[in-house]
Amino acid sequence: xxxxxxxxxxxxxxxxxxxxxxxxxxxxxxxxxxxxxxxxxxxxxxxxxxxxxxxxxxxxxxxxxxxxxxxxxxxxxxxxxxxxxxxxxxxxxxxxxxxxxxxxxxxxxxxxxxxxxxxxxxxxxxxxxxxxxxxxxxxxxxxxxxxxxxxxxxxxxxxxxxxxxxxxxxxxxxxxxxxxxxxxxxxxxxxxxxxxxxxxxxxxxxxxxxxxxxxxxxxxxxxxxxxxxxxxxxxxxxxxxxxxxxxxxxxxxxxxxxxxxxxxxxxxxxxxxxxxxxxxxxxxxxxxxxxxxxxxxxxxxxxxxxxxxxxxxxxx
Amino acid sequence: xxxxxxxxxxxxxxxxxxxxxxxxxxxxxxxxxxxxxxxxxxxxxxxxxxxxxxxxxxxxxxxxxxxxxxxxxxxxxxxxxxxxxxxxxxxxxxxxxxxxxxxxxxxxxxxxxxxxxxxxxxxxxxxxxxxxxxxxxxxxxxxxxxxxxxxxxxxxxxxxxxxxxxxxxxxxxxxxxxxxxxxxxxxxxxxxxxxxxxxxxxxxxxxxxxxxxxxxxxxxxxxxxxxxxxxxxxxxxxxxxxxxxxxxxxxxxxxxxxxxxxxxxxxxxxxxxxxxxxxxxxxxxxxxxxxxxxxxxxxxxxxxxxxxxxxxxxxxxxxxxxxxxxxxxxxxxxxxxxxxxxxxxxxxxxxxxxxxxxxxxxxxxxxxxxxxxxxxxxxxxxxxxxxxxxxxxxxxxxxxxxxxxxxxxxxxxxxxxxxxxxxxxxxxxxxxxxxxxxxxxxxxxxxxxxxxxxxxxxxxxxxxxxxxxxxxxxxxxxxxxxxxxxxxxxxxxxxxxxxxxxxxxxxxxxxxxxxxxxxxxxxxxxxxxxx
Numbered sequence: 001x002x003x004x005x006x007x008x009x010x011x012x013x014x015x016x017x018x019x020x021x022x023x024x025x026x027x028x029x030x031x032x033x034x035x036x037x038x039x040x041x042x043x044x045x046x047x048x049x050x051x052x053x054x055x056x057x058x059x060x061x062x063x064x065x066x067x068x069x070x071x072x073x074x075x076x077x078x079x080x081x082x083x084x085x086x087x088x089x090x091x092x093x094x095x096x097x098x099x100x101x102x103x104x105x106x107x108x109x110x111x112x113x114x115x116x117x118x119x120x121x122x123x124x125x126x127x128x129x130x131x132x133x134x135x136x137x138x139x140x141x142x143x144x145x146x147x148x149x150x151x152x153x154x155x156x157x158x159x160x161x162x163x164x165x166x167x168x169x170x171x172x173x174x175x176x177x178x179x180x181x182x183x184x185x186x187x188x189x190x191x192x193x194x195x196x197x198x199x200x201x202x203x204x205x206x207x208x209x210x211x212x213x214x215x216x217x218x219x220x221x222x223x224x225x226x227x228x229x230x231x232x233x234x235x236x237x238x239x240x241x242x243x244x245x246x247x248x249x250x251x252x253x254x255x256x257x258x259x260x261x262x263x264x265x266x267x268x269x270x271x272x273x274x275x276x277x278x279x280x281x282x283x284x285x286x287x288x289x290x291x292x293x294x295x296x297x298x299x300x301x302x303x304x305x306x307x308x309x310x311x312x313x314x315x316x
Numbered sequence: 317x318x319x320x321x322x323x324x325x326x327x328x329x330x331x332x333x334x335x336x337x338x339x340x341x342x343x344x345x346x347x348x349x350x351x352x353x354x355x356x357x358x359x360x361x362x363x364x365x366x367x368x369x370x371x372x373x374x375x376x377x378x379x380x381x382x383x384x385x386x387x388x389x390x391x392x393x394x395x396x397x398x399x400x401x402x403x404x405x406x407x408x409x410x411x412x413x414x415x416x417x418x419x420x421x422x423x424x425x426x427x428x429x430x431x432x433x434x435x436x437x438x439x440x441x442x443x444x445x446x447x448x449x450x451x452x453x454x455x456x457x458x459x460x461x462x463x464x465x466x467x468x469x470x471x472x473x474x475x476x477x478x479x480x481x482x483x484x485x486x487x488x489x490x491x492x493x494x495x496x497x498x499x500x501x502x503x504x505x506x507x508x509x510x511x512x513x514x515x516x517x518x519x520x521x522x523x524x525x526x527x528x529x530x531x532x533x534x535x536x537x538x539x540x541x542x543x544x545x546x547x548x549x550x551x552x553x554x555x556x557x558x559x560x561x562x563x564x565x566x567x568x569x570x571x572x573x574x575x576x577x578x579x580x581x582x583x584x585x586x587x588x589x590x591x592x593x594x595x596x597x598x599x600x601x602x603x604x605x606x607x608x609x610x611x612x613x614x615x616x617x618x619x620x621x622x623x624x625x626x627x628x629x630x631x632x633x634x635x636x637x638x639x640x641x642x643x644x645x646x647x648x649x650x651x652x653x654x655x656x657x658x659x660x661x662x663x664x665x666x667x668x669x670x671x672x673x674x675x676x677x678x679x680x681x682x683x684x685x686x687x688x689x690x691x692x693x694x695x696x697x698x699x700x701x702x703x704x705x706x707x708x709x710x711x712x713x714x715x716x717x718x719x720x721x722x723x724x725x726x727x728x729x730x731x732x733x734x735x736x737x738x739x740x741x742x743x744x745x746x747x748x749x750x751x752x753x754x755x756x757x758x759x760x761x762x763x764x765x766x767x768x769x770x771x772x773x774x775x776x777x778x779x780x781x782x783x784x785x786x787x788x789x790x791x792x793x794x795x796x797x798x799x800x801x802x803x804x805x806x807x808x809x810x811x812x813x814x815x816x817x818x819x820x821x822x823x824x825x826x827x828x829x830x831x832x833x834x835x836x837x838x839x840x841x842x843x844x845x846x847x
Contacts, residue, residue: 014763024690028761031691035681042648042677046670049655050662053591058816060659062593064847072600075649076642083638083684090688091631097693098627147464148557150622150697154763157694159622163558164463165551168624181772185697185765187457188464190384193768246384290452290469291385 017176017201018156023093027086034082097158100171104139105132111142111149111162113294114191114236116182122211127232128197133207134177140170146294150186153199161186174201190246190291194236217303226311229304237293240315247293248285251315259286273309328730332830343428344830349414350728351435356410357797359401359442364793366394371752371786374779377771384769388455391767395458396475400482401442403713404571407578408524409434409489411720412517414728416493418821418828419511421502421837426495430488437485445478447471457767459568460535462549462560466542473542480535483528486574490524493517502820504839508602511819511843512595515602516581519609523570523577527613531567534560558624565616573612575709577605579716580647583669586719587651589817590666591658594844597650604643611640621692630689637687644680648673663815664738668719671746675711679704682757697767700760703753711749718745718796725800726814730827731807734799741796748788755782819843 016022107130108119118130132138142151144162151170152159160170174180184195202210217225230240237246258272259265263283266272275282277300280293300308329346339347369390373380382390413431417424425431448454448471456465456472465472497518501510510518537548538560547553549560588595595601617625617633651673660666682704685691695701718741725733755778760766764775771779813822820843824833 012758013761020690024694027688027691028685031681031685031688035684038681039677042652043674046652046655046673049652049658050660050666050670053655053658053660055592055659055661060592062591062659062846063657064594065596065653065657066594067597067600071649071653072597072646076646079645080638080642083641086684086688087635087638090634090690093690094627094630094693097690147467148461152697152763152765154694159693159696161623163551163624166558166624181763183763183765187388187461187767189455189468190388190769192388193384193765193770244383292467 014154014157015176016155016157017174017178017180018153018158019173019175020093020097020157021155021175023096024157027089027093030089031086034086038079097171100139100169101137104137104171106139106141107132109140109142109151109162110145111151111184111188111195112145113147113189113292114184114195115233116151116184116195116197117299120211124211127229129200129232130182130197131200131202131207131210132174133204134174134201136204137171137173142168142170147188148186149184149188149195152183152185153180154183155180156199159185174199177201177203191236196236217307222303222307222310223314224311225304225307226309227307229300229308230311233296234308246291247288250312253315254313258283260284261286261289270309273312274305277305277308327829328825328827329830330729330827341432343424343432345413345417345425345428345431346728346828346832348431348435349410349412352405352410352413352438355435355438355442356402356406359397360406360793361797363394363397363402364790366390366397368786368790370394371783373769374771375783376780377773377776379770385455387769388457388767389453392454392457392475396445396454396479398709399458399571399575400445400479401438403575403709404482404486405438405489406717407575407582407713407720408493408517408520409438409485411582411717411724412493412513412520412578413489415724415821416496416514416517417500418727418824418832419514419819419843420496420500421505421820421833421839422496422500423832424500425492426499427492431492434485434488434492437488438482441478441480441482441485443478444481445475448474448478459564460538460560461564462538462541462555462557463551465538466550473539476535476539480532480539483532483535486524487528490521490528493521494525497521502837502839506839508599509839509842511581512584512598512601512605513578513581515605516578516584519605520574520577523574523609523612527567527570527574530563531571534563534567537563558620561620561623562616562625565619566613569616569619570609570612572705572708573608575713577608579672579713580605582716582720582723583651583672584647585817585819586665586669586723587654588844588846589723589815590663590669591655591660592816592846593654593658594842594846595650596653596656597646598842598844600646601650604646607643608640611636611643615640618687618692621689622696634687634689634692638684641680641684641687648677648680663722664733664735664742665719665723665815667739667742667746668715668722671742672712672715672719674746675707675715675749679707679711682707694763695760697765698760699756699764699766702766703756703760706749706753706756711753715745718742721800723815724821725803726810727821727826727828729804729807730810731803732810732814733803733807737795737799741792741799744792744795745789748785748790748792751785752782752789753785755779755785818845 110117118126142160142162144164149162156172158170158172160168180199182197239245239249242249242251253268256268258268261284278297373387451471452469454471454475540546541548547555549555549557615637617629618637621630722733722738759778810826812826820837
């Protein structure tokens, strides 16, 4: 939906943008190298033996070697030691990931089908974009409104499931400014792969300035307000063209005749759009049965609802 | 250890009786094995077709052939069919049923009627599962995670109940094998004279009997929750969705060993037979099977490092998972050592066994990446996991099934598979497999989550390569199907022991008579006495 230049890997690994990144990459390199050695030994070993001892004649006699306890011990003990090293190494990094400093900036994160919502202590809310200051420990308090989701930032090497009815936590300290991709990593339905967001890492000053911005819609017309909300909350499932996505496309929706799976048809007007946002299950467009949209009741104020209606009127 | 055959050699278990009814009511473990073969092959074709659809959809970012909802059904049916209807019954119920009594020198399994019942459980369970297609299908993924599986369409209930019924098939087969191994070994067949395939099946059987009931109960609770509205897993009703994951993986982690342990048994047979050399470290391999089976019950939490389970639990599960790595490494090293100073012949079954060693080693070491807590936080639910378990389950188990099928084919049908064509299928499957799944390790490391219908443009080139690989595998398996069917009808006649192997099944005729052995075998030595 939006292309974020630093969000994903241009090479084999995402860029490092949190304090865990370097520790992670060191352990990862260690694992890759020791795995390569193990693979060369095992795979090279059996290919070498197979070719060197290939059958010369059908009367070949083979050595009768049943076992060797010293060998068995050696090739059990060496892997065991390596496993214990990587286990302990991983534990140390993991322990770091799961320790949250007292002064961490806390942000509430709520996943829902199919958006990420961020709520700050000041009461400021943000959708699809989380703004945090650079070099400042952040603690996310994560929950979900409907099904399981998972908050995943590859550049930070962190991931945590969002569980309805429960809070989970995730901590990181961003070390680089820029935009970083957020994925939903726990399967959550039709628009699972569109449940994207970004973390924007900025300086402390910019962060505070952003936090103070009161009205995010200042100077915007109602249709512009609607367009902004549409691009944040609706595009996971709806196109602004007449192409269907998870739900119907919206081009030409206004004043068109709608036919429903179970209810009587009607012409799309303000009341219909409002109801579809706040109580989506009331009327399901024919052909979209079984696709449940999450209600946005309580998440959009009157101005925002009006904005969406005005925006949809412009999609002709 | 041989039983001389002086009977009418035109009579065998296949022409012992005729007519479709004689097959559907047969109590002969060999015939039941063949019933399983056709069943598993059919489901494999369906599951494989879904795999092709999945990869074709992912050929380009955005919509390629279907919409997101349909894609999610593809990936659900691919996973559920391949796990519950192909890989779980694939080795024990198909190859195990045919080979186990023969290798033990027994006339049949301990409970022939239960054996037939277990096949019917699979068929009925599969039929129930496929009913979901008439109720909007299912789109939960094969893991049925709550609360998504509670909210979504009704087809899920059918799929869940189908998996529940199929579980009984697995339990009954396991029960049968345990009883058979304990009670029906031929005179002189001590535990340490049993072939390693039997050891693999025996450890698997223990897992099937102990773990599968937990899945059954869990799926029943899920169905009860959906039908009766009891709040067990749904937070809206006071339930706990993470509890479902604990229950589910308590079965499903041992289940991956149900899939791999007997495959390891096949590989032990193939490597020793085609190296014409006694196995290196018989007891080490046998006990490592039991060791893996025992420890596998205590590692389920490694699927849940980021699920919200406690950090302490995560650390403990990570530690125990490392312990499973050790017996697995032991097996691998022993197989390699068996080839040392052997007399290795590169028939198609050995190529598949070597393919297994190659792919399983990669699957194994990447498993260690995922067992390390801090690594898994990044890799969990990405394509890295998808690549890892396909390397183990397809690169491991399916390679072993193919090798085992080509190896025991002469015994099953009295005919040989064309070695040339069998090698062609190996090459296509092996190369195609690596082209498909190796790029997925990189995709996962780059951060592409699994179960994604659509992906960012940066992931497109690797996805294209992966899809081309999948088509190559598909071609390989299609050719393999043709090769097998041709060999059944027109293959060269097989001798009783075409590979010069030492285990008991090669001492009887090909195909074996109805009662397996004309004269009851008496065992006086170990299974791999190549001197």
